Amino acid sequence: SWQVTIDNNLQYGNPNGNAVIRLYDENVEDKFVEIGMGAPNDDKLWVAVQIPGAEEYVVVHSKLERGWVPSAKTIISYTERAGMTINNGARIIITNLDTG
Numbered sequence: 001s002w003q004v005t006i007d008n009n010l011q012y013g014n015p016n017g018n019a020v021i022r023l024y025d026e027n028v029e030d031k032f033v034e035i036g037m038g039a040p041n042d043d044k045l046w047v048a049v050q051i052p053g054a055e056e057y058v059v060v061h062s063k064l065e066r067g068w069v070p071s072a073k074t075i076i077s078y079t080e081r082a083g084m085t086i087n088n089g090a091r092i093i094i095t096n097l098d099t100g
Contacts, residue, residue, distance in 0.1 A: 003075065004075070004076045005075050008068065008074065016042075022035075030051075035086075042065055044068075045068040
């Protein structure tokens, strides 16, 4: 199991810019979770997963406005039993996602 806490305090040079984090599975080639966060004012957020054997990654959550909360932390957690859960700082946006 694991948990990642993101406190996005980036200074975006481009007001339309995005920051992207990919978390790779060291035991499974081509398996990752991608978290994308847009610059403040829009605060867009998306989550995508790539699983082995899939031709493309799949966006499992996308919100173009107010997707993350600048004053709060975004938390991504995973356990074998419960899958992946993501809290955007205001509410749980993904729960019990089985990523294979």
